[in-house]
Structure formats: C-alpha cells, structure tokens
Amino acid sequence: MSPSSLAVVVLAAGAGTRMKSTTPKVLHPLAGIPLIGHVLATAEALGPQQTLVVVRHEAERVREAVEEYADDAQIVHQDDVPGTGRAVELALEAVGDDVDNVVILSADVPLLDSETIEAMLGFHRDAAAEVTLLSTIHDDPTGYGRIIRREDGTVSHIVEEADADEQQRTLQEVNAGVYVARRDALAKGLPRLDTANAQGEKYLTDVVGQLAADSGLVHAVVVEDSWLVEGVNDRIQLQAMQRRLNTMIVRGWQRDGVSITDPESVWIDLSVQLDQDVTVLPGVALEGSCHIDHGATIGPDCTLSNARVGQGARIQRSVVDSAVIAAGATVGPFSYLRPGTVIEEGGKVGAFVETKNATIGKAAKVPHLSYIGDADIGEGANIGAGSITANYDGVNKHRTVIGPHAKTGSDNVFVAPVEVGAGAYTAAGTTIRRNVPAGALAVAPVSVRTVEGWVGTHRPGTASAEAAENSRTTPDSQ
DSSP states (O other): OOOOEEEEEEEEEOOOOGSSSOOGGGSSSEEEEHHHHHHHHHHTTTSSSSSEEEOTTTHHHHHHHHHHHHTEEEEOOOSSSHHHHHHHHHHHHSSOTTTOEEEEEEETTOOOOHHHHHHHHHHHHHOSEEEEEEEEEEOOTTSSEEEOOOOTSSEEEOOGGGOOHHHTTOOOEEEEEEEEEEHHHHHEEEEEEOSSSSSSSSOOOHHHHHHHHHTTEEEEESSSSSGGOOOOOSHHHHHHHHHHHHHHHHHHHHTTEEEEEGGGGGHHHHHEEEEEEOEEOEEEEEEEEEOOOOOOOSSEEEEEEOOOEEETTOOOEEESSSSSOOOTTOOOOOOOTTTTTTEEETTTEEEEEEEEEEEEEEEEEEEEEEEEEOOOOOOOOOOOTOOEOOOBSOOOOOOEEEEEOEETTTTTTEESEEEEOTTTEEOOOOOOOSOOOOOOOOOOOOOOOOOOHHHHSSSTTTTHHHHHHHHHOOOOGG
16 A cells, blocks of 8 residues: 555644543643654554544644644634544545545554554455454453454444444453544545434444445454553543553663663653763653753753753752753752753762853863852863852843853852953852953952840840850859
8 A cells, every 4th residue: 555545634623531631631741742742653653645634622632733744734623513433534525536445543542563464455455355453452441342243254334332332341352442444434434424322423433334234345344452542531540551652662772772770760861861871870761852862861860851861970869951961060969950051071060059051161060059050160170069140130141151260169159241250259258340361369358246245134044145155154164
C-alpha cells in the first residue's frame, strides 16, 4: 500500500469528563508530550497523504497543540451530532478522492506504535477486507465494546457495553477503537448511521455491522500486548500509563550505557537525550529538551528542565531550568538555576545559590548563600558568601559585571548597573554603588561606636547583663 493512498483520522472531540480537569483530556502530558502528540507522531510515521484531526471540546486549545506537533494536519470540527461515527463522517468529507484507505485512531490511545498499525494495514491489504480493526483480550472487559465473530473468524459486528446482553458481556475480546477501512466502504456505511442506541450517538462500530451484513469482509487483528491499545479516561489510567512508559524509557537508556541506580525513583521525558556513561542518581526528574553529555552525574534529588549539561559536570540536590552547565562545572547542593544561566567550564555554583540570566565564567565560583541575577562573573572570579546583585530598581533590570579574577568579600551588595574591574577586591559587608577599577580595593567607610555598660543600664536583670557582670575582672582577682 503506497503512502499516497492513505489518510489518517484522529478522533479528539471528546470532553473527557472523567479526568475532572479544565485541561482537555488529550492535552494531558505523558512523558512530557500531550496524549495527542504521541498519536500524531504515530500517524506521521505512517506517511499518509492526509492527516485529519476531529475536534469539538476546547477546540481552539486542541488545535494549537495539533499545530505544534503536526502543522500539516487538517482540523475538522464536529457538529452537534454526537458519536465517533459522525466524527469520521465529517472527516471523510475532507479526504481526497485519490485516497484508498483511511486509518482511524483515538487521541487518547498514546502508546500504540506505527509498527502495529503497519502490520494491520498489511493484513487488511492481503485479505482484501473492507474494514480491519484491532482487538485485544481483557480479563475484565467491562466498559469495552465486544467483538462478535462468525464461525469462520470474520467479524459479524461490534456491540457496545451499554447495548450488550448478558451473554455478550461475558466475551473477553474487545474493540480497541483502531480501524483501517476502505474509503468507499466508509462512504457507503457512514450516511446510514442513526442514533437509535442506548447512548443516543452515531456509533462508528455500527458501520462494521452494516458492512458485514452486506457481505463485506471485516477482520479483527488481535493485539497480544493489550497495554498498546489502552486508552486514558481518568487520572488513574494516566498515571499507570506514565509508569509503564517511564519504565520503558529508563530501561532503554540503561541499555544505551546510562547508569540509573534507582529506576523506580527516576523520571525521564521522551525528549531527553543522554550520552553514554551518564550517571543518574535517585530522585531525579529530567524534563523537556534536556541534553546530558558523557560522564556527567545528576543527583541525587534534582529536577532539570530544558537544561544542557556538559561532559563530566556534577549537579546534586538542585533545580535547573533552561540553563547551560559546561564541562566540569559543579552545581549544588540546594541551588536554583533559573533561565538564562550559563556556567562555563569548571565553574561552580555552590550551596543555597540562586542564579538568573547570569554567566558564571570559566573556573569562577559562587560558593554559597548568594543571589546572582542579570550578571556576568568573569573567569576565575570568586564571589563571597551572602552576596547579592541588586538588579532591579523598581522599573528596569540592570546588569552587574565582575571582572576576571576579582575577589569579592562576604555580604556584598552590588547595586546595578555596576562593574568591578579585573583582579579587584571588595571588603566584607560592602555595598558597591560605583564602578571599582581593576586591581583596586573597595571598602565601605564604617565607623563603629561602642557604648560601655549599655546592657547593664538598659537590660538589668537579664541573663546577658549577668554574663557581662561575671566576665569583668576585679583588681583583687588579678
């Protein structure tokens, strides 16, 4: 079957009320990608001439997601007539006359792979069937449409749970909701659908019965791994699917040479890239477009989103969001790297440090208890503990520049815009309001006044006063 003869219809019009969410069901994320994104990727892998997505509930939000993951897909709006049959009927109106077969997928069945669908397509072609569908065997088929077969193994019809009798409800082969059908067969069957059923909907499954009754050939291909065709209807099913997919992702990276010491506590999005000999310790979440280079160690207890980590870098007990960490750099513990942070080769961001839109130069250090925002820290510079860049004047953000090999004292405040020159020093407790020339020492003039006996006078009877009194040395004791 040539790709040019194929169209794919993705059904994404449902409200998904069982999710109990303001987010449309098909937009809930699975390994960092919305459910519909997984299905669109599968559709694209089939190489169809057309991909059509049927929307209704929160149509604009779903359309935006479709454009992100399949910008060439066509949007079809379902009208007030409910049911999957009506959805496909409307989509078929937009399918080109040169299309021979139509694959129908559900946007809430994200784990189904293109290889399984291609096998179904091959069977459909070889059998010269009008419709071929996927089925699977469930120990508890409650809620699923049951496959009714003839003695020769072909499909007679599908009966929905709400319309099934007691004997039919005992059947364990269920409809997976994935079909390939000849375009002309759909064009013949869909206009004949009605809503005379328990749900008051146009069932796509009724087309199967109609075509079979007209002596059309309908087959069902059984999928042994039922999880491939499981749908998501509530958050419990979504979490179970997330766990299964994450296990597959983690094992895949382990086979590719990544050390993951506690797979049960590590979560990795599909879009993450890991090089060989990366070590991922317990309690790590890698999200978005993270790329971790050879030999880096992440964890324990880290969350990285859209981060780039260089060879041999080390990050522990920290949060990293849209930051770049070069080879040999170290981060943490308990640091927060916000978007725009760049740590150059061998740089250090230590304990309890927050950075934002800042560059930490090669081998430069921000060891602890500091906020560095909108700043450039030069090569080899060292920032003293408890320092902050006061980058916001209430209206605009300004930049602080610390020159190469500068040494700044503890408890400094850099009131931006301000520059500290190359090799300069600043004394502890200094507020830097003016530029410091290269090689200079900046010291804030401070005069300390001592008031003898203040505690005894103003806090008499306290433990402090007693301690002060006891510490005095009398002439007789000397």
